[in-house]
Amino acid sequence: MSNFWTSSIGKKVVMSLSGLFLITFLCVHLALNLLLIFDNSGELFNQGAHFMATNPLIKVVEPVLAIGFIIHIIWASVLTLQNQKARPVKYNKRNQSQNATWASRNMFIIGGLVLIFLAIHLYNFWWNIKFPSLSFVEMGSVQVNGVEMENTYAMVAGLFKESIVYCVIYIIGAIFLGLHLTHGFWSAFQSIGFSNDLWRKRLEWVAYLFAFIFAVGFSIIPLYFIAGLGN
Amino acid sequence: MADKILKELTLKIWRQKDAKSKGEFKTYKVHNISTGTSFLEMLDILNEQLVEQNEEPVAFDHDCREGICGTCSLFIDGRAHGPDDDVTTCQLHMRRFQDGATITIEPWRCGAFPVIKDLIVDRKAYDKIMQAGGYVSVSTGGVPDANAIPIANDKAEEAMDAAACIGCGACAATCKNSSAMLFVAAKVSQLALLPQGKIEAARRAKAMVAKMDELGFGNCTNTGACEMECPKSISIAHIARLNREFLKAKLKD
Numbered sequence: 001m002s003n004f005w006t007s008s009i010g011k012k013v014v015m016s017l018s019g020l021f022l023i024t025f026l027c028v029h030l031a032l033n034l035l036l037i038f039d040n041s042g043e044l045f046n047q048g049a050h051f052m053a054t055n056p057l058i059k060v061v062e063p064v065l066a067i068g069f070i071i072h073i074i075w076a077s078v079l080t081l082q083n084q085k086a087r088p089v090k091y092n093k094r095n096q097s098q099n100a101t102w103a104s105r106n107m108f109i110i111g112g113l114v115l116i117f118l119a120i121h122l123y124n125f126w127w128n129i130k131f132p133s134l135s136f137v138e139m140g141s142v143q144v145n146g147v148e149m150e151n152t153y154a155m156v157a158g159l160f161k162e163s164i165v166y167c168v169i170y171i172i173g174a175i176f177l178g179l180h181l182t183h184g185f186w187s188a189f190q191s192i193g194f195s196n197d198l199w200r201k202r203l204e205w206v207a208y209l210f211a212f213i214f215a216v217g218f219s220i221i222p223l224y225f226i227a228g229l230g231n
Numbered sequence: 232m233a234d235k236i237l238k239e240l241t242l243k244i245w246r247q248k249d250a251k252s253k254g255e256f257k258t259y260k261v262h263n264i265s266t267g268t269s270f271l272e273m274l275d276i277l278n279e280q281l282v283e284q285n286e287e288p289v290a291f292d293h294d295c296r297e298g299i300c301g302t303c304s305l306f307i308d309g310r311a312h313g314p315d316d317d318v319t320t321c322q323l324h325m326r327r328f329q330d331g332a333t334i335t336i337e338p339w340r341c342g343a344f345p346v347i348k349d350l351i352v353d354r355k356a357y358d359k360i361m362q363a364g365g366y367v368s369v370s371t372g373g374v375p376d377a378n379a380i381p382i383a384n385d386k387a388e389e390a391m392d393a394a395a396c397i398g399c400g401a402c403a404a405t406c407k408n409s410s411a412m413l414f415v416a417a418k419v420s421q422l423a424l425l426p427q428g429k430i431e432a433a434r435r436a437k438a439m440v441a442k443m444d445e446l447g448f449g450n451c452t453n454t455g456a457c458e459m460e461c462p463k464s465i466s467i468a469h470i471a472r473l474n475r476e477f478l479k480a481k482l483k484d
Contacts, residue, residue, distance in 0.1 A: 004481045007440055008410075008450040009474055079450045083408035086342050086449035092245075092256065093335040095309030096407065099459035105407055107452060187453040190467070193475030197468045 009191075011079055016191035018072040019184050023210070025065055026177075030217045037224045040231040042153030043144050049152035050144075053129065073115065080108045104183040110176055117173030124159055124166070125152075153231070160225035167222035178215025185210050234267035237325060241333040242277065244289055250347050256335075266326035270313060271296060271303065273325055290349040298322040298462065301397030304404070305350055306337040311401035311460040319399060319462040339404035343411070343446045354400050356446045357414060361398075364438035365418040367427050386424050393421035395463040402457035408449030413457035415439050416473035417465050423476050433480035440477050 004010040032052065035045040052058050096105055103110060128139055129150065142151040160167050185207035189195050195203060224230055240261050247254030261277050268276070271293050278288035294302035303320040307313035313323040328334065336350065344352040394417075402413035419436050422428025428435070451470060458467045 003441070004484075007477075008412075008444050008448075009440055009477045010481075011450060012452075012474075013478070079452075083410075083449035083452070086409035086447055087340055088342050089340050089346075091306060091309065091337055091340050092243075093309040093337070096456065098310060098314075099405065099456040100407070100454035104452070104454040105456075183453070190453045190471050191451075191474060193471050193473075193478055195468060195471035197466055200468060200471075 011075055012191040014071060014075050015079065016188040018068050018075070019188045021068045022065075022072060023181070023185065023188075025068070026214060030214060033221055034217065036153065036156060036221055037229070040229065042142075042151070042157070042231055045153045045156075046142060046144055046149055046151060049129075050147070050149040053150070069118075073111070076108055076111060101183065103179045104187070107180065107183055110180045113176045114173065114180055117169065117176065120169060121173065125155065128155060156221075157225055157230045160222045161230065164226065167226050170222045171219045174215050174218035177218065178211040181211040181214060182207055234265040234326070237264045237266060237328065237330045237332075238262060239331055240264060240273075240328065241331075243333060243335045244350070245337045245346075246289070246349055247338075247346050248348065250345055250353075254346065254349075264325050266324065268325045269296070269321060270305075270307070270323040270325065271321050290351050292351050293321060296321040299397065301399040304339050304352065304400060306339060306404060308335055311339070311405040312399075312462055316459070317462060317464050319397075322462075339400055341400070341403050341409040341448070343403065343409065343448050344400060352400070354398070356448070357398050357400060357411070359446060360411065360415060360439050360442045361418065363442035364431070364435035365422070367422060367431060369427075380426050382425060390421045390424040393417040393424070393465060393469050396421075396461075396465055397463060399462060401460045401462060403448055405456050405460040406449065406451075407454060407456065408452055410451040410457075411443050411446075411448040412451035412470050412473065413461060413465060413467065415443050416467070416469040419473045419476055420469040423472065432476060433483060436473065436476040436480045440473075 005014070032045075032048045035048050036042075038044060127134070129152065132139060132150075139155050140151045141148055142154075143149075160170075186195070186200065186203035189203050190200070242259045242261060243256050244259060245254055246257045259277055259281075261273060261280065264273055264276065271291070274289060274291055281288045292302050292304055294300045296303075298319045298321055301319070303312075305312065305320045307320065307323070312318060312320045314327055315323050338346050338350045339352045339354075341352075343356040344354055347353050396414060396417035398414060400414075403409050403411040406412075419432075419439060422435065423432045453467065453470070455467055458465060
C-alpha cells in the first residue's frame with residue numbers, strides 16, 4: 001500500500017469512506033430525532049436520548065464520529081487546495097452549468113455551510129447535554145418509567161418554540177445537507193470503484209432519495225414545533 | 232440550399248507571444264462568414280486577414296480536421312470544443328453561432344498544459360502518462376493469428392468505447408479540478424478489459440496514476456463535466472474501473 005494514502009485516488013477513498021460513515025451516523029440521528037414528532041409527551045424521545053447518552057457503545061463511537069468529521073473536513077480542504085493550484089491561470093469565460101450539476105461543483109462551499117450549521121447545532125444541544133454545569137440553558141430532569149433522565153425533549157422543543165430564527169437556520173441547514181448528499185452519496189461509491197453505467201443511474205437515484213429524506217426529515221422537526229403541534 | 236451568411240462576428244482571442252510572455256485578449260472582427268464554414272476555417276479566414284494587415288496570425292493546433300486525431304483544442308465561449316456535444320472543435324460549424332455574436336476563444340487552462348503560443352498548449356503531459364504504462368508488452372516475431380485469444384463481445388465493445396479516446400485534453404481542460412482522470416481511465420480501461428492487457432494491469436494502473444499525480448493534475452471529484460465535454464463521449468464509468476484497478480493493485484502490494 002505504498003504511497004496509497006498520498007495518491008489522488010487514495011485521498012478520494014478517504015473522502016468516500018469517511019463520508020459514508022457520516023451518512024450512517026445521519027441515519028441513526030434522523031431516526032432518533034423523528035421520535036420528537038411521533039410522541040408529543042416527549043417520553044419516547046427522552047428515552048432515546050437517554051439511551052444514546054448512557055450506552056457504552058455510543059461512548060466509544062462518539063469520538064470516532066468526531067474523528068470522521070475532522071478527517072472528512074481536513075481531506076476536503078487539502079484536495080480543494082490542490083485542485084485550485086492545478087489551474088494557475090483561470091478561464092475568462094466558463095459555462096459550467098452546461099456540463100455539471102451545481103451541487104457537484106460546489107461541494108466544498110456547501111460542506112462549509114453545513115459545518116457552520118454543525119457548530120451552531122452543537123452549541124444549541126450537544127454542549128448543554130455534555131456540560132450541564134457550563135450550559136446556557138437550564139435543563140430540567142424528568143421521570144420516565146421510573147428512571148430519572150434529562151428532559152432533552154423540553155430543551156429541543158424550547159429552542160424551536162422560542163425562536164423562529166433558529167427554526168429557519170435548522171431548515172436551511174437541512175437543505176444544505178441534502179444538497180451535499182445529492183452529489184456526495186453516489187460520488188462516494190464511484191470513488192471506491194463501485195459504479196458502472198447501470199449502477200451510476202441507480203446510485204444517483206438513491207442519492208436524490210437520501211437527500212430528500214434527510215432534508216425533509218430534519219426540516220419537519222422545527223416545522224412541527226412552529227405549527228404548535230409539540231408539547 | 233445555400234448556407235446563410237453571418238455578416239459580422241466579434242472574436243475575443245487569447246494572444247500570447249510565447250510560453251514566457253504574459254498574454255492578453257485581443258478583439259478581432261470577421262465578416263461574411265458562411266454558416267457552412269467550420270470553426271477552424273473561420274479562424275483561417277481571420278488569419279488571412281491578419282497576414283494581409285501584416286499582423287501575426289493566431290496560432291492554433293489542428294491536423295486531420297475530421298474529428299479523429301485529437302490535435303485541435305480551444306475553449307470556446309466557456310466550453311471545451313465549443314457549444315456542441317460529442318464533437319471536436321474542427322467538427323464545430325458556424326451555423327451554431329448567431330450573426331453579430333461575440334465569441335471568446337481561450338487555450339486549455341490547466342497547470343499541466345502550459346501555453347506555448349496563443350491558443351496552443353503543450354500536451355506532453357498526456358504522452359508522459361502513456362509512457363508510464365499505457366501499453367502492452369508483446370514479444371517480437373510473426374504477427375499472431377487473429378482471434379487466437381477469445382474475447383467476449385461486450386468486453387471488446389467496452390474496450391473499444393474507451394479506446395475511442397483521442398487524447399485531446401478536453402477532460403482536464405474542462406474539469407473544475409484540472410483532473411486528467413477521464414484520460415487515464417480510458418487508457419487503463421481499454422487495456423484492463425482485454426486479456427492481452429490484464430497481465431500488466433496492476434503495474435499499469437499504479438504507474439499511470441502516479442505519473443498523473445506527479446505532473447500536477449488535480450483530484451477527481453466526480454462532477455462528470457469531462458464526459459459531457461469529451462468529443463468521444465467516454466463515460467466516467469471508466470473512472471470507476473480505474474479506481475477499482477488502482478485499489479486492487481494497491482491492496483496486492
